[in-house]
Amino acid sequence: MGHDHDHAHDGRLNRRDMMSRCAGWAGTAAVYSVAGGVVSSGGLDAALAAGRPAIEARPFTFVQISDTHIGFDKPANPDVRATALQAVERIKALAVKPNLILHTGDITHLSKDEEFDTAKQILAGLDVPIFYVPGEHDFLDEGQGKAFLAHYGRGTQGLGWYSFDHQGVHFVALNNVAALKPGGMAHLGEDQIAWLRKDLSGLPASTPIVVFAHIPLWTVYEAWGWGTDDADQALALLRRFGSVTVLNGHIHQILHKVEGNVNFHSARSTAYPQPAPGAAPSPGPLRVPTEQLPSMLGIRSARFVPGREPIALIDASFA
């Protein structure tokens, strides 16, 4: 395509700038319509007043990558940059080019500037817009999240949450790694849940929803903090929709749960595996024989076809 591929949100920069300039953006959703190939946007209030414009639902493929942990250098994987590059190669080799990529956080290992920069350089090899949510490893700077938001916060609300529509699917990006409470698990917080309520209100129940957040939005294993203590409030808002796909990272392994119309999926890391719940004294990096490592890392592709629910997911390991 020939233009600069810095894909924080730049692949959709024009839309995102439009979103941030929409009157009433703060606390409301932006609604896009496609008519005759022309994209226009408007605040949610305007859309509700006008009658919600029809969003043309068309099939497309998207990808989830997670937990690249750029900066990690321990025995579980001494070269996380190489395995992140493998993810890039795998995505480039997909039979159908994805329209967009979701990164479900822990982009970096220690929130250092050079780690954010290296991650950007590696992922710039993909000619596809990438949408990020932070992991707790991305909120470790002195400013407790300012570094992540400087890189990826443009057009987002609060501590980095946002939503967007693509060919009929409503994507919701949540941050459940800020302001964690002692003794708790992950946390969304009142402001974010209030924003989510407004964001979803007015959407027809037939709208397919994809929610992505770093830490699982269902309780995988409370003793290791693998869950979100106020996720039930978010789930209550999502239950009326016919198809909800929740994509998470953090636990570096694939686990699923189905609750009515809500399908939860955690993902592999591109960096290192972690033990199954309770299978080790703690959830730290899991060392496996070198030849086994590629089979425990991977990416996920998703195929949306209007009318076919839930969204089909294909997990692919590097071996």
Next chain:
Amino acid sequence: MSLLTNVSRLALFAVLAAPAAAYPSPAAAAAAPAKVQKVAIDNFAFSPQVIVVPPGTTVTWTNADEDPHTVVANDKSFHSAAMDTDESYSFTFTRPGEYAYFCSLHPHMTGKVVVKG
């Protein structure tokens, strides 16, 4: 009352205090042997989870895990940077009280420093 937030600053303070010994000053008294208590961070747990120390104790946390951890007071009175493997954080407790803390990356990790004279 100064609160020292890492080991290197404690060392620097001790070095600077030495030449001042020729003059009567509070710095000379502070250069007396400091009380030190260690807490290990291992397998996503603080060990010992609860410690009881006299006022003036410097507590040093050292991370033995392959994941980084932080030490954050529930009441925000102290807040470490992220500690990678083998890195440490120190805080000197001058006031009596109970200081519950947790790891802000892994909030199920909790501990407490009880400061009693």
